[in-house]
Amino acid sequence: MTERIGYYKDLVVSAEEAAKHVNHGDRVGISGFTGAGYPKALPAAIAEKAKAAHAKGEEFTIDLFSGASTAPDCDGVLAEAKAIRFRSPYNSDPLLRNQFNDGTALYQDIHLSHSGQQVEEGFYGDFQVAIIEAVRITEDGNIVPSSAVGNNLEYIDAAEKIIIEVNEWQSLNLEGMHDIYKLEKLPNRQPIPITKPGDRVGTTFIELPKEKVVAVVETNAPDRNAAFKAPDEVSEKIAANFIEFLEGEVAAGRLAYDGFIMQSGVGNVPNAVMAGLLDSKFENIQAYTEVIQDGMVDLIDAGKMTVASATSFALSPEYADRMNEKADKYRESIILRPQQISNHPEVIRRVGLISSNGMIEADIYGNINSTNVGGSRIMNGTGGSGDFTRNGYITTFVSPSVAKDGAISAIVPFVSHTDHTEHDTMVIITEYGVADLRGLAPRERAEKVIAVAHPDYRPLLQEYFERAQANKFQHTPHDLKTAFDFQVNFAEKGDMRG
Amino acid sequence: MTERIGYYKDLVVSAEEAAKHVNHGDRVGISGFTGAGYPKALPAAIAEKAKAAHAKGEEFTIDLFSGASTAPDCDGVLAEAKAIRFRSPYNSDPLLRNQFNDGTALYQDIHLSHSGQQVEEGFYGDFQVAIIEAVRITEDGNIVPSSAVGNNLEYIDAAEKIIIEVNEWQSLNLEGMHDIYKLEKLPNRQPIPITKPGDRVGTTFIELPKEKVVAVVETNAPDRNAAFKAPDEVSEKIAANFIEFLEGEVAAGRLAYDGFIMQSGVGNVPNAVMAGLLDSKFENIQAYTEVIQDGMVDLIDAGKMTVASATSFALSPEYADRMNEKADKYRESIILRPQQISNHPEVIRRVGLISSNGMIEADIYGNINSTNVGGSRIMNGTGGSGDFTRNGYITTFVSPSVAKDGAISAIVPFVSHTDHTEHDTMVIITEYGVADLRGLAPRERAEKVIAVAHPDYRPLLQEYFERAQANKFQHTPHDLKTAFDFQVNFAEKGDMRG
Numbered sequence: 001m002t003e004r005i006g007y008y009k010d011l012v013v014s015a016e017e018a019a020k021h022v023n024h025g026d027r028v029g030i031s032g033f034t035g036a037g038y039p040k041a042l043p044a045a046i047a048e049k050a051k052a053a054h055a056k057g058e059e060f061t062i063d064l065f066s067g068a069s070t071a072p073d074c075d076g077v078l079a080e081a082k083a084i085r086f087r088s089p090y091n092s093d094p095l096l097r098n099q100f101n102d103g104t105a106l107y108q109d110i111h112l113s114h115s116g117q118q119v120e121e122g123f124y125g126d127f128q129v130a131i132i133e134a135v136r137i138t139e140d141g142n143i144v145p146s147s148a149v150g151n152n153l154e155y156i157d158a159a160e161k162i163i164i165e166v167n168e169w170q171s172l173n174l175e176g177m178h179d180i181y182k183l184e185k186l187p188n189r190q191p192i193p194i195t196k197p198g199d200r201v202g203t204t205f206i207e208l209p210k211e212k213v214v215a216v217v218e219t220n221a222p223d224r225n226a227a228f229k230a231p232d233e234v235s236e237k238i239a240a241n242f243i244e245f246l247e248g249e250v251a252a253g254r255l256a257y258d259g260f261i262m263q264s265g266v267g268n269v270p271n272a273v274m275a276g277l278l279d280s281k282f283e284n285i286q287a288y289t290e291v292i293q294d295g296m297v298d299l300i301d302a303g304k305m306t307v308a309s310a311t312s313f314a315l316s317p318e319y320a321d322r323m324n325e326k327a328d329k330y331r332e333s334i335i336l337r338p339q340q341i342s343n344h345p346e347v348i349r350r351v352g353l354i355s356s357n358g359m360i361e362a363d364i365y366g367n368i369n370s371t372n373v374g375g376s377r378i379m380n381g382t383g384g385s386g387d388f389t390r391n392g393y394i395t396t397f398v399s400p401s402v403a404k405d406g407a408i409s410a411i412v413p414f415v416s417h418t419d420h421t422e423h424d425t426m427v428i429i430t431e432y433g434v435a436d437l438r439g440l441a442p443r444e445r446a447e448k449v450i451a452v453a454h455p456d457y458r459p460l461l462q463e464y465f466e467r468a469q470a471n472k473f474q475h476t477p478h479d480l481k482t483a484f485d486f487q488v489n490f491a492e493k494g495d496m497r498g
Numbered sequence: 499m500t501e502r503i504g505y506y507k508d509l510v511v512s513a514e515e516a517a518k519h520v521n522h523g524d525r526v527g528i529s530g531f532t533g534a535g536y537p538k539a540l541p542a543a544i545a546e547k548a549k550a551a552h553a554k555g556e557e558f559t560i561d562l563f564s565g566a567s568t569a570p571d572c573d574g575v576l577a578e579a580k581a582i583r584f585r586s587p588y589n590s591d592p593l594l595r596n597q598f599n600d601g602t603a604l605y606q607d608i609h610l611s612h613s614g615q616q617v618e619e620g621f622y623g624d625f626q627v628a629i630i631e632a633v634r635i636t637e638d639g640n641i642v643p644s645s646a647v648g649n650n651l652e653y654i655d656a657a658e659k660i661i662i663e664v665n666e667w668q669s670l671n672l673e674g675m676h677d678i679y680k681l682e683k684l685p686n687r688q689p690i691p692i693t694k695p696g697d698r699v700g701t702t703f704i705e706l707p708k709e710k711v712v713a714v715v716e717t718n719a720p721d722r723n724a725a726f727k728a729p730d731e732v733s734e735k736i737a738a739n740f741i742e743f744l745e746g747e748v749a750a751g752r753l754a755y756d757g758f759i760m761q762s763g764v765g766n767v768p769n770a771v772m773a774g775l776l777d778s779k780f781e782n783i784q785a786y787t788e789v790i791q792d793g794m795v796d797l798i799d800a801g802k803m804t805v806a807s808a809t810s811f812a813l814s815p816e817y818a819d820r821m822n823e824k825a826d827k828y829r830e831s832i833i834l835r836p837q838q839i840s841n842h843p844e845v846i847r848r849v850g851l852i853s854s855n856g857m858i859e860a861d862i863y864g865n866i867n868s869t870n871v872g873g874s875r876i877m878n879g880t881g882g883s884g885d886f887t888r889n890g891y892i893t894t895f896v897s898p899s900v901a902k903d904g905a906i907s908a909i910v911p912f913v914s915h916t917d918h919t920e921h922d923t924m925v926i927i928t929e930y931g932v933a934d935l936r937g938l939a940p941r942e943r944a945e946k947v948i949a950v951a952h953p954d955y956r957p958l959l960q961e962y963f964e965r966a967q968a969n970k971f972q973h974t975p976h977d978l979k980t981a982f983d984f985q986v987n988f989a990e991k992g993d994m995r996g
Contacts, residue, residue: 004592048908086939105940110921121891122752123936186850186891187757190691255956256619256901259685263793314960345889346844352684367916375912375978382921390888391843392804393684414873416978418865425881438621441584441604473874474601480986484978491978 004136004166010409011216018163018215019045024053024060026128028154030158032074033067033339034266034291035224037148039131039384040251041217048084061085065119065127066111067311067339068383069093071224079105088124089115090381099245100378109371109381112290113343116154120185130159132206135170137216142205145178146170146322147223148312149338152206153182161214168220175329176204178336184336194347197261197288198307200335206227224314225320228294231272234400237431238269239276242356245427245434246282249394255354257281259306263289263348263388264296265357266314269398271295273356278302288353290342290384294319300333309335311342343384348391355392357385359399360430361412364446364465365476366437366498368397368420372488375416382419389420394427394438399456401430407495411453413464414483422476428452442476443469460486460497502664505639506714516713517543522558522625524549527653531565531810531837532764532789533722535646537629537663540716541572548581559583563617563625565648565790565809565837566610566881567591569722577603581688587613588879598876607869607879610788611841612653616752618683628657633668635714640703641773643676644668644823645721646810647836650704651680659712666718671825674702678747692845695759695786696805698833721811721823723818726792729770732898735929736767737774740854740896743925743932744780747892753852755779755803760844761787761886762794763855764812767896769793771854776800786851788840788882790832792817793940798831807833809840841882847890853890855883857897859910860926862944862963863974865937866895866918872985873914879919887918892936894925897898899952905993909951911962912981926950940974941967958984958995 005012018043022028032038046062053060061083068090069075075093078084084096088108091097099105104342110118116122132152134143145152146167156162181202184190193201233237249255262285264270274295277285287296287308294316315323323330341347360379361369368389370382377450389395397420399410410430422442428435428449435448450461464485468477489498503510517540526544530536544560549556559581566588567573573591576582582594586606589595597603608616611697616622619991630650632641643650644665654660669765679700682688691699729737745754758780762768772793775783785794785806797803813821821828839845858877866887866916868880887893897908908928920940926933926947933946948959961985966975987996 052842088937100973101971103941103967106942107973108937108939114610114921118936125937179699187759189848189850190693191691191844191848193689195688252620261685345847349843350687350689352687372974374971375976376966376969376974377979378971378973382919386921404554416976417974418919419921420918421880421884423612423884423917423918437625438587438616439606441606443601444604461905468874469601471874473599473872473876474600475605475916476874478873478914480982480989483873484981488978 004168005216006136006139007141008212008216009212011213012218013215015041015045015217018217019049019212019448021161022046022062022129027063027065027124027126027266028488029065029127029130029151029159031132031145031148031150031152032070033148033150034069034314034315035071037072037133037146037150037223038066038074039133039480040073040167040219040221041165042131042163044077047077047081047083050081065155066254067148069380075438090383091136092380097378107377107378111382111386112339112384113345113387116151116340119151119154119158125351127155127158129161129163130155131163131165133165133167135172135174136166137164138205141210142207144175144205146174149178149180149336150311152340152494153338156206156208160212162208162212163215163217164213164218165217169222171324171327173331177334178204180206181336181341183340192341192344192346195350197286197309197351215477223320225315225317227316228271229268231275234431235269235272235381237270238398238400238429241397241429241434242273243276243280245429257283258283261286261288261351263287263353263355263392265385266293267358271354274299278304286440288348288351289296292492297322300330304321307333309342311337311339343387345387345391348388352393355388355395356398357389359397359410361415362449363396363412363415364449364461365417365442366422366425366428366445366449367415368425369417370414372417374491386420389424395424396427396429397425398429401432401452406454406456408490409454409486409496410459411449411457411461412486413461413477415489416484456497500633500986502666502825503714503927504637505635506540506711509711509714510716511713511977513539513543513715515716517547519659519661519712520544520560520627524624525561525563525624527563527628527649527657529565529630529643529646529648529650530568531648532567532812533569533648534811535644535648535721536564536568536630538571538665538717538719539663540629540661542575543583545575545579548579552580552662563653567878581645588881590716590878592849593875601996607876609841609880609884610882611885613839614649616714617649617652617656625656627654627659627661627665629661629663629666630654631663633670633672634664635662636853637705639703639708642673642703644672647676647678647834648809649837651836654704654706658710660706660710661713663717664717665825667720669822669825671829675825675829675832676702678704679839681838683773690839690842690844693848694834695784695849696806713893721818723813723815725814726769727766729766732929733767733770736853736896736927737770738897739927739932740771741774741778743927755781757782757784757787759784759810759849760853761785761890763883764789764791765856767856768854772797776802784847786846788864795820798828805831807835807840809837843885843886843889846886850891853886853893854896857895857908859908859913860895860947861910861913862947862959863940864920864926864943864947865913865916866923867913867915870915875890884918887922892924893922894927895923896927897929899928904952905953906988907952907955907984907994909947909955909959910984911959912976914982914985924973941972
């Protein structure tokens, strides 16, 4: 394996040894985004260190910063060891999430395009350690990152010490897929010279400040690759509605069958949408998005997608194997960028993409809750949904109309948490249709949104809307005393219908 | 006055004659932003036409689009004639606001940087008429816009017919102050080549499609120039807290006394902040903002501000006269841009500005309501506050801690409408201090926010926060049954304290 290391070969140590550089109270920035490219060995070693300290009655926690979500062998083992005091900017680990919700760990959930900049600007204070997964170390002591770029640049810059994990599981052929473009620091920023998703404007490696590298650890472990569920009837119907909406845009002269640019959240519904696009009239599709998913790989294989720009992968085990085997082919059409670039408002607004993201609930006026069930219980986080929704050409939210066998409606009178405001939401799509809210005032929007709710909930929503309109003010009619009845019913009786 | 018109002299008609081009059901795009640069004669003529139609039992309403707010002789006369069916993207006229709130007119309140793009993309359908105020018509049949640029380019492009109002009240020396840069249409957009607030990248006039010009109307009427209140004790304390915050940023190495870039909302508190800057250590201040206010003119006169970029003026009568007298001097340091550029996320994020906007209420976690009192009653609109808050380097909201003699608290348990989410709000400033929320998780933020509430309300907010924490989920603790008690108390008893 030394052919992957070379330059720092004298710094190769065990994970346990490398973990000595991580101390209680440290701010630690790691690679990793949607379960790809996170460090595989150090987290367990830090967790062991925390457990040993706790066994002796000593404190040991870190503040952990990443690109986005990692995996059980990263956030999971650290949470299990109660080694995380504070986490940002995104998490999907169930154990750690429980700690946010029971109050034993803190979480700052922010837009993924903002996190790196706020680290650079010193809003969090100093960073002690950066732990970055790499495919290999170059002859000059730089690194080829692995299956995610995330906030690697910002953590490498901010940290006093750098630990590199070189992961043999990652294909050497990922080299050439990355496009590492570094924003100038304020006040010297220049325009980002990307005008099309396929533009390459940077290097294929990350330059390292060599004097800060303190350890290199060898690993051989897969990313967290979870299988997607096969599309069910509901997600297929949503996908069909989404594609019908796109075709309506073509008919209206606002979109072409050739070359449209998509962004897509991660999950089963988005994957169903991509499966739908496979059989659609759309050609030469481009993605300017956060994450490369199975569905995009299928679109590339079928010749329907010409380029996909993102910051990481979220692939099933089968597709991850395929990526590792054929990375030399996929790097012709896939680009992995730093997340400040993949999610940058400047580029998103310039290219003019159509965004599509999931949600927890939408209210009748189009406000969206992406994060907190019942207003208090964090699920994952807002991620990049705000970056894309705020700056996209057409922005959509897609969701099944109900969850938990109908006990939860995705459409409610008043969202219990707002991640996207009524000013930003253009289109809401469920299996019951498309609520196109563009150009409409609040009361007009309410009618459209109620129409795509589950039929069980439409009368309840209509009842609320009428009660609200019986009050005095009619711009955004509400009845604040009963606005949260759906959520209160669910908390008390396990069903939003009461 | 013909020296201002020339090219279209054969098209000069009365306002009444020009208004014949405006019909029931039309979409009409007008110039005007914060009471500057709106058409002065056509609105009254259209209102007369509407009244005459209504007297005959005929329908007559238009859908009206502007840059932002206009004035009593524009939105006001049209509202009085019940001539507006739908309005976007911003309004501050009290008569028209009443119609939104009593349900007789519709209002779509959207980010000011988004409105022009959505017109271009056809989200509203066709536009029949554009009515644009100009300082003069050039020899080639183009126009020099007046005291606001707003969405002029987009309405001129979209409309079938163009009516020009040439206003002799506006100084001919405004020519040279404008910087008209037009974004390419999707999918051919290029980077906006502005890297500093003072960069000029366009023309000093707006090119007109001459065949669409159907009428020219001569006017001689002032902009709506309202006097600002002299700073009172509360606004002076807020301003002092704001400047102390800035000095803390200098001490922390995140800001320099030389050359910082500000954005500021409009109003008495912002003007007090600018008065405070006049006596501060800050030098060579730049503004990349929406609106030029009295306070900025003072900073320019005092040699403290080197450049101010905006899309319009909001000046008191005294300052408006000064501007008209010395426009040839002010145009050296003031630039007026189209609002897609003054408010563009690309430029805002690139220059790295510190934003400062007012609010109606903030909740304990930092969500901000800028628009709807009690969740339903629209005041003005979100304006550009989202454009700047979402993309600024440091983003602040400033507000007195109470309104209506203490009956309303600016800090509440749960905002009744969300215009800026917890993910975006960095700093909240009242006369009681600075709540710096950067890098904090929700429960940590609540303590900071409650600390800047009015002392009368702190115990009530603390009580809510404790009740919320007695519930099960601790990420963003809430008690949905009592979350809106403040607003319900105010609606029922006229006091948030109940």
